[in-house]
Amino acid sequence: MLLLEGVSRRFGNLAAVNGVSLSVEAGSFVGVIGRSGAGKSTLLRLINRLVEPSEGRVSFHGTDVTALQGRALRQWRARSAMIFQQFNLVPRLDVLTNVLIGRLSHHATLPSLFNRFTAAERTMAVESLDRLDLTAHAFQRADTLSGGQQQRVAIARALMQDPAILLADEPIASLDPRNAACVMDSLQSINRESGLTILCNLHTLDAARQYCDRIIGMAKGKIVFDGAPAALTPAATRQIYHVPDGEDLSESITSTIRRPVRQPEIAVATA
Amino acid sequence: MPDTTLAVFERSYAELRRARRARTVLGLLLFVVLFAGSAVIGNFNPATLVEGAPKLGEYVGRTLPKVRWDHLIEDLAYWFYGLPKWLDLMVETILMAYLATLLGSAGAFMIGFFGSRNLTPATWCYHLARRVSEFFRTVPDLVFALIFVFAFGLGPLPGILAIAVHSLGANGKLFAEANENIDMAPVEGLRALGANWVQTMRFAVVPQILPNYASYVLWRFEINVRTAAVMGFVGAGGIGMELVTAVRSLYYEDISAILILIVLTVSLIDIGCEKLRHALIGREALT
Ligand SMILES: Nc1ncnc2c1ncn2[C@@H]1O[C@H](COP(=O)(O)OP(=O)(O)OP(=O)(O)O)[C@@H](O)[C@H]1O
Ligand SMILES: [Mg+2]
Numbered sequence: 001m002l003l004l005e006g007v008s009r010r011f012g013n014l015a016a017v018n019g020v021s022l023s024v025e026a027g028s029f030v031g032v033i034g035r036s037g038a039g040k041s042t043l044l045r046l047i048n049r050l051v052e053p054s055e056g057r058v059s060f061h062g063t064d065v066t067a068l069q070g071r072a073l074r075q076w077r078a079r080s081a082m083i084f085q086q087f088n089l090v091p092r093l094d095v096l097t098n099v100l101i102g103r104l105s106h107h108a109t110l111p112s113l114f115n116r117f118t119a120a121e122r123t124m125a126v127e128s129l130d131r132l133d134l135t136a137h138a139f140q141r142a143d144t145l146s147g148g149q150q151q152r153v154a155i156a157r158a159l160m161q162d163p164a165i166l167l168a169d170e171p172i173a174s175l176d177p178r179n180a181a182c183v184m185d186s187l188q189s190i191n192r193e194s195g196l197t198i199l200c201n202l203h204t205l206d207a208a209r210q211y212c213d214r215i216i217g218m219a220k221g222k223i224v225f226d227g228a229p230a231a232l233t234p235a236a237t238r239q240i241y242h243v244p245d246g247e248d249l250s251e252s253i254t255s256t257i258r259r260p261v262r263q264p265e266i267a268v269a270t271a
Numbered sequence: 272m273p274d275t276t277l278a279v280f281e282r283s284y285a286e287l288r289r290a291r292r293a294r295t296v297l298g299l300l301l302f303v304v305l306f307a308g309s310a311v312i313g314n315f316n317p318a319t320l321v322e323g324a325p326k327l328g329e330y331v332g333r334t335l336p337k338v339r340w341d342h343l344i345e346d347l348a349y350w351f352y353g354l355p356k357w358l359d360l361m362v363e364t365i366l367m368a369y370l371a372t373l374l375g376s377a378g379a380f381m382i383g384f385f386g387s388r389n390l391t392p393a394t395w396c397y398h399l400a401r402r403v404s405e406f407f408r409t410v411p412d413l414v415f416a417l418i419f420v421f422a423f424g425l426g427p428l429p430g431i432l433a434i435a436v437h438s439l440g441a442n443g444k445l446f447a448e449a450n451e452n453i454d455m456a457p458v459e460g461l462r463a464l465g466a467n468w469v470q471t472m473r474f475a476v477v478p479q480i481l482p483n484y485a486s487y488v489l490w491r492f493e494i495n496v497r498t499a500a501v502m503g504f505v506g507a508g509g510i511g512m513e514l515v516t517a518v519r520s521l522y523y524e525d526i527s528a529i530l531i532l533i534v535l536t537v538s539l540i541d542i543g544c545e546k547l548r549h550a551l552i553g554r555e556a557l558t
Contacts, residue, residue, distance in 0.1 A: 001273075001390060019507050037492060048463060049460070050462065050463055066399075074465040074466070075465060076465075077462070077463055077464060077465035078464060078465030081463075081464065082463040082464075084456070084459070084460065084463075086456050086459055087456075087460075087461055088456040088460030088463075089457065090457040090460070090475055090478055090479075091457070091478075091479075092478040092479060093474070093478055100463070101464065101466070101474055102464055104464065104465065104466040104474070105464065105465030105466060107470075108470050109467060109470060112470055112473070112474050113469070113470070154460075157464065158464075161464055161465070195531070207503075256307065
């Protein structure tokens with residue numbers, strides 16, 4: 001179980017995450033929604049310590065994650081795998097190497113520099129590539145793949161880390177609707193089949209409703225909603241997205257990706 | 272558009288132009304003053320130039336032997352009588368440059384990671400790396416060569432070390448700057464999966480910068496061949512020793528023969544390296 005207690009992060013005067021307390025059950029698929037700048041990415045980065053908290057505590061199965069240093073911290077990062085909006089693969093390396101890199105935290109520094117991985121690790125890599133339907137592309141350079149394929153490579157790499165939890169920071173925000181659905185389906189099947197806990201930032205309400213069994217709404221660094229998708233009433237949605245009462249809240253507003261809220265006519269709804 | 276908006280725009284546009292013109296005039300003035308100042312201080316006197324120019328031609332004329340068409344082979348053989356020895360020394364010169372480039376670039380490779388703001392593990396590492404490479408490239412390589420000759424004695428070794436040290440400084444800066452222009456997304460990805468700093472450099476940074484580095488190393492090699500050719504002036508190996516002996520002993524024809532050899536070799540290496548670099552860059556542009 002992942003536990004956050006009064007976690008805050010300030011950048012100068014701005015509280016990007018402000019006193020967030022939260023517990024995530026093992027095996028759940030949690031969606032985090034909110035407007036741009038609400039603090040969703042910062043929240044996820046506080047969990048794997050890509051961002052250091054200003055105050056508060058993150059713990060996992062009783063271990064205080066915020067106190068970890070050096071090797072122990074790197075091991076925790078391996079256990080809390082992360083995937084990104086821009087995939088963050090190494091573009092010049094082939095797909096197989098990109099996936100094998102997920103094992104780096106298990107290797108001593110010097111031998112790992114020579115790009116040598118064990119037969120067991122290669123088998124594991126082929127299995128996770130197969131699971132994401134990517135075996136045909138194993139020897140292709142990562143930057144020659146489509147966005148959806150790259151994100152699936154990133155998921156395959158995450159699986160190599162033998163993670164206890166998967167942090168996904170807007171995994172579908174750069175993808176077209178079909179690729180987005182494909183990536184979300186992959187995450188869902190991994191969650192259902194392996195019981196991997198998933199914490200996923202999403203820009204789009206519809207995706208959150210469709211895939212998550214719990215939704216957390218953030219606004220200005222605070223949690224303003226926490227409940228089942230069915231409990232997400234129009235009033236709650238208004239509060240998350242700061243839409244004043246009486247103004248029309250269309251589903252497309254909340255599907256907008258990095259565009260002003262007032263221009264729904266150019267919004268593209270994603271699957 | 273209301274007229275007032277246009278008027279305001281016109282006014283600020285005129286102001287902007289005035290400011291730009293003032294800057295240009297100021298810049299020109301500064302240039303003229305600096306030019307005149309340095310000419311006076313450096314004793315740059317056109318009269319001296321005019322007076323000395325014919326002597327230049329005379330000197331070159333004296334170094335060229337008489338080569339007759341009907342005795343071409345004999346005359347050339349006479350002119351280049353030292354060819355076997357000079358070729359040996361030329362090879363030594365190239366090898367010196369090669370070794371020094373390898374050593375210096377290896378050092379620069381290491382220092383480049385510490386000396387780039389986005390990758391350095393700690394601010395003090397950044398400053399240390401930057402200052403070290405600054406020092407190594409600002410001290411002239413001949414000065415390093417003199418010091419190393421004093422320490423290790425005459426021969427190619429001090430020359431190699433001197434060029435290597437200078438290359439480390441020069442390429443250290445270039446590499447660090449190349450590192451600062453990389454895409455940081457893979458670095459973040461590696462950090463997030465629990466890789467340590469060295470592993471992150473190896474897998475997220477090196478694949479991105481390798482083509483760039485290769486191009487810089489080839490370029491440095493071109494420069495180093497030229498430098499290695501004059502290392503002999505201070506007794507630090509290579510063809511330069513032979514050249515400086517010829518100059519001092521007034522063996523005029525040797526001077527021209529050796530200079531021709533050096534120019535030919537350096538040009539050949541420049542052309543070769545440039546071809547290689549273009550091939551590298553060209554391939555990069557395609558993929
Ligand atoms: N490294 C940083 N330095 C300064 N400010 C930051 C930094 N990272 C985030 N912020 C600020 O913190 C706030 C929350 O940012 P965060 O990236 O967590 O939002 P988000 O909900 O993920 O937004 P988006 O949907 O645009 O990704 C923003 O106002 C952002 O400008
Ligand atoms: Mg974000």
